[in-house]
Amino acid sequence: MAETALAAQATASGLGPEDARNAAREVRAQRVRAFLFVLPLLAFIFFAFVAPIASMLFRSAYNPTAAELVPTTLEAIESWDGEGRPDEAVLTQFAIDLKRLANDRTSGQLAEEINRFLPGTSSVVKSTARALRRAEDETLATGGAALLLDANEAWGEPGIWRALTQAGQVYSASYYLTALDLEMSREGTIQQRDTQIYLKLYGKTLWMALIITLLTLILGYPLAFHMAHSSTSRANFLMVFVLLPFWTSLLVRTTSWIALLQTNGVVNSTLMALGLTRDPLEMLYTQFSTIIAMTHILLPFMVLPLYSVMRGIDPSYMRAAMSMGSRPIPAFLRIYLPMSLPGLSAGALLVFIISVGYYITPALVGGTDGQMISNIIAFHMQQSNNWELAAALGSLLLFLIIALYWLYDRFVGAGNIKLG
Amino acid sequence: MRGFPEYFTIWHIAGHYALRLMAYLVLGFLILPILVIIPLSFNAEPFFTFTQGMLALDPDAYSLRWYEEIVTDQKWTLAIRNSFIIGVAAAILATVLGTVAAVGLASPWMPFKRLITALLLSPMIVPLIIIAAGMFFFYTNFGLVGTYPGLIIAHAALGVPFVIITVTATLAGFDRSLFSAGLSLGASPVKVFWDVVIPLIRPGVISGGLFAFVTSFDEVVLVLFLAGPEQRTIPRQMFSGLREQINPTILAVATLLVVLSMALLVTLEILRRRSERLRGAG
Numbered sequence: 199m200a201e202t203a204l205a206a207q208a209t210a211s212g213l214g215p216e217d218a219r220n221a222a223r224e225v226r227a228q229r230v231r232a233f234l235f236v237l238p239l240l241a242f243i244f245f246a247f248v249a250p251i252a253s254m255l256f257r258s259a260y261n262p263t264a265a266e267l268v269p270t271t272l273e274a275i276e277s278w279d280g281e282g283r284p285d286e287a288v289l290t291q292f293a294i295d296l297k298r299l300a301n302d303r304t305s306g307q308l309a310e311e312i313n314r315f316l317p318g319t320s321s322v323v324k325s326t327a328r329a330l331r332r333a334e335d336e337t338l339a340t341g342g343a344a345l346l347l348d349a350n351e352a353w354g355e356p357g358i359w360r361a362l363t364q365a366g367q368v369y370s371a372s373y374y375l376t377a378l379d380l381e382m383s384r385e386g387t388i389q390q391r392d393t394q395i396y397l398k399l400y401g402k403t404l405w406m407a408l409i410i411t412l413l414t415l416i417l418g419y420p421l422a423f424h425m426a427h428s429s430t431s432r433a434n435f436l437m438v439f440v441l442l443p444f445w446t447s448l449l450v451r452t453t454s455w456i457a458l459l460q461t462n463g464v465v466n467s468t469l470m471a472l473g474l475t476r477d478p479l480e481m482l483y484t485q486f487s488t489i490i491a492m493t494h495i496l497l498p499f500m501v502l503p504l505y506s507v508m509r510g511i512d513p514s515y516m517r518a519a520m521s522m523g524s525r526p527i528p529a530f531l532r533i534y535l536p537m538s539l540p541g542l543s544a545g546a547l548l549v550f551i552i553s554v555g556y557y558i559t560p561a562l563v564g565g566t567d568g569q570m571i572s573n574i575i576a577f578h579m580q581q582s583n584n585w586e587l588a589a590a591l592g593s594l595l596l597f598l599i600i601a602l603y604w605l606y607d608r609f610v611g612a613g614n615i616k617l618g
Numbered sequence: 619m620r621g622f623p624e625y626f627t628i629w630h631i632a633g634h635y636a637l638r639l640m641a642y643l644v645l646g647f648l649i650l651p652i653l654v655i656i657p658l659s660f661n662a663e664p665f666f667t668f669t670q671g672m673l674a675l676d677p678d679a680y681s682l683r684w685y686e687e688i689v690t691d692q693k694w695t696l697a698i699r700n701s702f703i704i705g706v707a708a709a710i711l712a713t714v715l716g717t718v719a720a721v722g723l724a725s726p727w728m729p730f731k732r733l734i735t736a737l738l739l740s741p742m743i744v745p746l747i748i749i750a751a752g753m754f755f756f757y758t759n760f761g762l763v764g765t766y767p768g769l770i771i772a773h774a775a776l777g778v779p780f781v782i783i784t785v786t787a788t789l790a791g792f793d794r795s796l797f798s799a800g801l802s803l804g805a806s807p808v809k810v811f812w813d814v815v816i817p818l819i820r821p822g823v824i825s826g827g828l829f830a831f832v833t834s835f836d837e838v839v840l841v842l843f844l845a846g847p848e849q850r851t852i853p854r855q856m857f858s859g860l861r862e863q864i865n866p867t868i869l870a871v872a873t874l875l876v877v878l879s880m881a882l883l884v885t886l887e888i889l890r891r892r893s894e895r896l897r898g899a900g
Contacts, residue, residue, distance in 0.1 A: 228727035231807060235722025236734060239715040239778065246775040247741050250752030257755050417644045424641035438883065439645045445879040446652055447836045449856040450872040454651040456860060457658055457666045457869070464654055467667065497648060521623065526630055555745020557839050562860050572747040579751055579843070589755070592748045603743050607736060 251596070258373055258589035264311040264365040267304060268295045272366040275359065280384070284359050286343045292362075293330060293342030300327035308365075314584065315372070316361035322352045360384070373590035396574070396591065403571040406489060407553040411500075413493040414549050415542070418500035422541070425501075426508035437505075444498035452562050455491040456482060459563070483565030491559050496552060500545035507541025544610040551602045555595060571595055652876055659684060659869035666864060684870035694867070696848075697855040701835055704766065704851060708773035709831035715774075716781030716830075717823050721815060723782070724789040735782070742779040746839035749776075754843045764846030772840045777830025784829060788822025788893055821893035825886055832882065 265272060271292040278284040299305040305327035313320035329349040330338070338345065346353045364372060364382075375381055375388065379397045383389045421440075425433045443451065458464045459481040466478040481487055511534065519529040535542075557572035564573070571591065578588035622631055662681040663669050671679025688694045722728055723735060741749065753772050754763060762768030792815070800810035816823070838853035845854065852871060859868045 225727065228725065229729050232722045232725035232728040235725075236719045236728070239719035239738065240734065242711075242715050243738060243741075243775060243778065246753075246771045247749070248737075250749065250754075250756035251744065252752075253756040254748065254752035417647065420637055420640040421644040424638055436645065439649045441883055442876075442879065443648050443652055445832065445883055447853060447872070447875045447879070449836070449838060449853045449860075450655070450875050451652065453856065453860060453868055453872050454655050456864070457655055458651055460666060462665070462667050464667065494647065494651060497644075517623070520626075520630075526633060551743060555747060557745070557747045558857070562857070572745060575747050575751065576842075579754070585751075585755070588751055592751050595745060596748050599744060599748075603736075603740070606743075 254589050255593050257586060258593045259369055259371060261586045262368050263307060265368045267299060267308045271295050275363055280360060282356060283354055289343035289346050293346045294338050296327050297330040297333055297338060300331040311365040312361045315364045316357055319358055319361060322350050326350050373586045376587055377590040377594055399571055399574055403554060406570060407550050409489055410492050410496060410553045411546050411550045414497050414500040415546060418497055418504055422501050422504035422508055425505055427513060440498050440501050448495060448558060451495050452491060452559050455487060455563055459487050482563060485568040488560045488564040488568035491563050492553055492556060495559060496549045499548050503544040504541040508538055511537045547602065547606045551599060555599060655869050656873050659866060659873040661866050664866060684866045687867045688870055693855060697850050697852045700849055701851040704769050704773060705831045705834040707770045708777055708834040709827050711774035712777035712781050712830040713823060713827040716778050716826060717785050720782050720785035720789060721811060724786060738782055739779045741775050750840050750843040763844055766849060768844050769849055772844055773834035773837060776837060777833045780829035780833060781826035784826035785819060785822045788819045792818060821889045825889045828882060828886060
């Protein structure tokens with residue numbers, strides 16, 4: 199585009215096609231040069247950041263564990279129609295596979311995989327594996343099916359076999375279904391699960407993020423207003439009180455709130471000394487403490503963009519309205535507030551985006567009812583070892599964040615973020 | 619008493635003072651929780667709370683024992699060392715790559731500028747838990763989990779957006795014809811970059827580097843997922859301390875970190891003023 203435009207310009211100003219070509223070549227060289235400066239960082243970010251995110255997205259639909267553990271059984275079960283008991287051959291093959299796993303000490307992994315699709319079957323698989331560990335290979339090859347049914351009658355039912363086939367799918371959307379509290383019915387339709395866990399948690403996370411955003415707005419707006427309409431030296435002095443918390447470690451600020459809110463903490467001692475309460479209030483390890491600590495931590499993210507926008511608003515507009523007889527509140531709502539909207543939307547979106555994905559503060563002060571979606575992702579990564587579900591929950595959170603970031607970019611412009 | 623315009627009624631004035639009071643209350647809310655831990659860190663007792671003796675200003679109720687603990691406990695000395703090693707290395711990596719890239723991004727000829735800027739800034743927006751999970755999956759393939767290089771790369775990626783933002787802001791006041799002048803006099807782009815661009819944008823580069831350092835220094839989620847016991851950093855040690863046994867050593871560490879952030883704030887302010895001066899002169 200730029201090249202043709204230049205060529206047209208060159209011709210119009212009486213220069214020959216030779217000059218136009220030279221100009222175009224120069225533009226190309228400039229573009230390449232600029233890009234070469236960015237290239238090393240781009241390559242680094244692709245390796246260090248983009249590829250990890252992509253591998254998480256991939257992981258949310260990819261689970262080879264069961265398929266690697268019992269490949270032959272899964273091959274044999276393919277012809278099964280999903281009703282009644284699978285063929286004798288399938289059961290025999292599975293008994294052989296399970297014995298091998300029991301001796302490799304990997305039967306627990308298979309138990310976990312099957313258990314995800316049919317809760318409560320983990321013990322069935324484990325006890326059967328123990329029973330088969332010492333079985334002779336010859337007995338297994340001929341009477342493996344009988345041994346399996348002897349060990350546990352659940353192997354005679356179709357449920358556990360259906361769970362095995364589901365666990366055996368290397369690529370599946372089942373983790374997304376779980377993450378959305380849905381499941382695949384036997385007829386292949388998608389239905390709601392009996393218990394709603396994750397949608398409720400997403401809802402709670404968004405709700406908490408909204409409350410935190412509103413609180414930072416209520417607290418941050420008057421402060422930013424006051425600072426923006428103070429003298430420069432005074433505003434710079436007050437700014438220290440906003441920037442110091444901003445620069446102080448997150449862990450330090452969370453520690454402060456633990457010291458303040460615990461049962462024998464500063465807030466409770468003060469309240470009791472003032473006679474406002476006889477017994478200490480239980481504030482720590484609740485949703486309340488998560489919200490208050492996060493409001494404190496994220497408040498500078500609201501104040502800074504608000505302040506930088508308000509600083510640019512000419513105070514004479516308000517003065518003009520008031521001197522012409524407008525009352526302060528209507529004047530504020532109709533003149534000042536609309537002019538401060540860019541700062542307000544930047545701050546609100548930023549606080550909302552950050553709080554939706556917050557992990558540390560809820561993990562430390564949230565107790566059980568202050569947990570957010572990030573905490574359940576960490577739980578599935580570290581404790582329950584259900585990495586695929588963690589990845590699916592994370593992918594959904596990522597889509598949510600990208601949508602919000604897109605909004606932010608549209609309304610604020612990602613390149614306009616200012617620091618300090 | 620300062621003069622209010624004549625059209626102000628008593629309600630206007632009351633509103634003015636109410637607003638001011640509100641602003642001071644919010645400032646108190648911001649700063650007091652941070653200041654309260656400083657006296658608590660000198661507690662002679664192993665509690666997170668003010669004792670009777672402390673309130674009575676009894677000198678025996680105060681002690682430096684928790685500070686001593688930091689210097690003598692091997693867990694903390696290792697954590698401090700790790701935090702500085704990882705923080706400095708990550709900041710250097712992010713600053714070098716980020717500064718060079720910011721110069722390219724500032725060029726009016728840069729292709730796909732908007733898209734690439736959004737991509738390079740995205741580590742700042744994506745929740746840490748997602749980055750941590752993804753890095754855990756991906757870095758395992760390269761044996762980077764539980765190693766220093768793994769953490770340094772991870773933290774450098776987090777620091778990059780800050781370097782891009784600060785350096786781009788400094789470059790906004792940079793006269794690009796200086797770059798062309800250097801090239802037309804026969805210098806290579808690298809030489810022009812080093813001898814002309816860098817000295818002019820140095821304050822932005824240094825503050826970008828400081829931001830990157832602080833980002834790494836303060837980061838704990840990636841450390842939780844990617845570090846082995848050998849790479850525990852200060853925030854990681856604080857995190858497990860707060861989860862397992864709450865002990866005033868954490869408050870002493872926290873106090874030192876507050877002092878560190880004060881020093882940082884002053885440094886950044888000096889850099890900002892210098893940058894404004896340089897820009898004013900250019």
